[in-house]
Amino acid sequence: MTIPSPSSFDAEHEPMSLGDMDPQEFRRYGYQAVDWIADYLTNIRGYPVLSQVAPGEIQQLLPQTAPHAPESMQDILADFDTIIMPGITHWNAPGFLAYYSMSGSGPGIIGEMLSNALNVNAMLWRTSPAATELEQVTVDWLRQMLGLPAPLFGFINDTASSGILVALAAAREAQSDLAIHEQGMAGRTELPRLCLYTSQEAHSSVDKAAIVLGIGQENVRKIATDDDLRLDPVILEQTIQQDIAAGYRPFAVIATIGTTSTSSIDPIPPLVTICQKYNLWLHVDASYGGAAAIDPEMRWVLAGCEQADSLIINPHKWVFTQADCSILYTRKPELIKAAFSLVPEFLRSTDQHDESIPNLMEYGIALGRRFRALKLWMVLRYFGQDGLAARIREHRRLAQLLRQWMAEDPEVEIMAPTLFSLVCFRLHPQNIDDENTLNMFNETFMNRINANGHFFLSHTKIDGKLTLRIAIGNIHTNEEDIQQLWGEIQRKKTEVKHW
């Protein structure tokens, strides 16, 4: 390892012309990017929703060798259009109905433009007071919109997967007699085995968090669900009692409002009672479904959540805010801080600020925190609660409309309740009885719709039955899109039947 001596620098040498892109050049290409975006939003229905490229096709069009000399922004933007765009799956298209659609919006784009120009790190209050304070205010605005009681501490994470990990780390921290924070868990013969509970329908992020935290995937008890795919509280309590009898220490329950598969809703009030009785942390994953409560008609979906220890809602799912924006609310911020706060010397402020305002880096894994509240602030104000509620209500109306059409078609089987804006169904032609054949039929049907480019659907399995999901939630999706989808469903159904 040879360290060049400082004398190899010519300190007197004239500095080269360096720095950033010239502001005038930025203005020119910035306008061009705005025009591109405005055109994209205008023509969004013209793109195939699911990208039709073959694996490796984009890579082959890109140079494999890193660029040495600077290139012009004009060339880069041209390549964006010709090389990158064909490889985009258009989450922003009204025909994107797969997974849960994740909808950004105009004010969110503008919020992120400004946030990117500032490029602040909201790790400490002082490293951008407005970023921390605006985050606290916007998160509280959303709390009000959802009808949750104050005070409720909240902050923005990248994803619900990170948020669940944070919540369960706090739940583990709450077992303070075990000193896991300091001593860890491996090889400590005095520790009880830990376990947590969720439903068979819970998101895989629960397993992932349990694996990362060293709880182990086998210690995630997947509680059976009722006919509507809701966690069964009676079976939950029986399982907890069995675990306690077997020497385990149960420490958390994760319930879901709007499961990923079918958007079912776990019964929160009885789960609250059980968690209080056995001293368990109750985390509610309302990443998708929670947003519905912005519409006062839908407040009931969060019933009981005011007593949960933590709750996640993702504005980047159904609040028309660009990813990433996932909010973790908690009634026990002190336990999250206990789990994550480590303030090294280089981040200590010598001018101690008001303790009532948090340093948000102390509430999670990431030290660096983007100024994500800016886009959320712009979205919440631009649409207002009234505008957001009207859009959410419209998506639910469209889902019910589609469901009505399906109910009238004897070849369509509706597979789950539609509590939000997700419709779960499968085709069931009268001449097919065999479940395997039905699964293949529906898979072929889905792949044909997806290959056609106007719509992108995804699937799940319910009791082994391949079930198609239509998740309405994109801000651009309107009644005409749903009518066209229904026409496409009918055409492809006929096609596959005669195949």
Add this chain to the structure above:
Amino acid sequence: MTIPSPSSFDAEHEPMSLGDMDPQEFRRYGYQAVDWIADYLTNIRGYPVLSQVAPGEIQQLLPQTAPHAPESMQDILADFDTIIMPGITHWNAPGFLAYYSMSGSGPGIIGEMLSNALNVNAMLWRTSPAATELEQVTVDWLRQMLGLPAPLFGFINDTASSGILVALAAAREAQSDLAIHEQGMAGRTELPRLCLYTSQEAHSSVDKAAIVLGIGQENVRKIATDDDLRLDPVILEQTIQQDIAAGYRPFAVIATIGTTSTSSIDPIPPLVTICQKYNLWLHVDASYGGAAAIDPEMRWVLAGCEQADSLIINPHKWVFTQADCSILYTRKPELIKAAFSLVPEFLRSTDQHDESIPNLMEYGIALGRRFRALKLWMVLRYFGQDGLAARIREHRRLAQLLRQWMAEDPEVEIMAPTLFSLVCFRLHPQNIDDENTLNMFNETFMNRINANGHFFLSHTKIDGKLTLRIAIGNIHTNEEDIQQLWGEIQRKKTEVKHW
């Protein structure tokens, strides 16, 4: 819990005028935002670097009640200027010399604008093939620029803190005989105690990862450093041997290239030898320092890293790319995948794609993944390796220039080597001998500089001595800024001396 019946929807009702901001309106406010950004970048030297607001001041200017009715974008942007801007600490200002400066650039802003308009989730290859493939290509371009040998798998995380957690989860997974993934660690009497090693100068994210993973903070062995604050390999090996003798199982070593406090460099080649001998995972945290290797003159800083198991470099630190953009490289992607891969039914593709192209959600905690490669691609092409290297070299030249001036001032004590572009120093007037008084003197001096608004410095402690840090790395910082800083240092020094 009352679920309204679907009949409460009037499916025949005319839909309201909903949807997103009209594209023409977006164009108007998009232009306005571009103009604002261009002006901001032009006038960046006119803002106080460290925000001067009092705690709670921004919150008090914001309505505490959530907005019900929609508001105009014009009003929102006006409030951004008058309410939010005074609360911004300008990470983008050339006078931001605290922590490690984190520098975005024009092409990065444009990349993020387009990424935000697309708002894709790059969780699976199919959910945007271009996002996954461009990520693989750009990460490989950077590998080439750094002079690291192929093949080397890499992907983008939000922060190095998340990346270290991922790397150490893989290191824990490598202890496959322990079945931690499945069974966890608590209450398993057959498990050995686990421990890992890093230097006293390592970043707090190592402790945080160990806490989250259930290893425990006490099982992070902080190895002593030599006079240049580098991890001492001899003490490391002795400690490993003692731990093994005491029944521990060592499983990882974390080395740093460019420590947060003083930018020291741990000696990688001897650490590689030790890790191979004891079968330990070697993770290298080169978040800040690694970028220097883009300049061929500085390739030596990564010597030995080609044999590390994992390595992190943050383009959002010194590669002029907007946050968040932290790259984790690894020679053992299969172990990261083993630690994190959980593919639920709803994310399975029925059209299996080429196995050689990864689904990047399988390599970390977050399921949702923003299209972060786009900004990196634009930055790498716009500046090219030559342009990036020239800027990095210039920052190093400016640091050496400042150091020369300091060396000529008998009242300035240089506190650490300047291997990159960080200068660590303290004032040491000849009439002050007492260490406590010196610490107070330097703290007062730093707070005065920061309060003045032209520059923002941070501090660390070396052997209990309060040490000031000047971290040059912002793309706008030029020789004139450093001259003005030196003038300010002289003026404030005199002021505090006569205080």
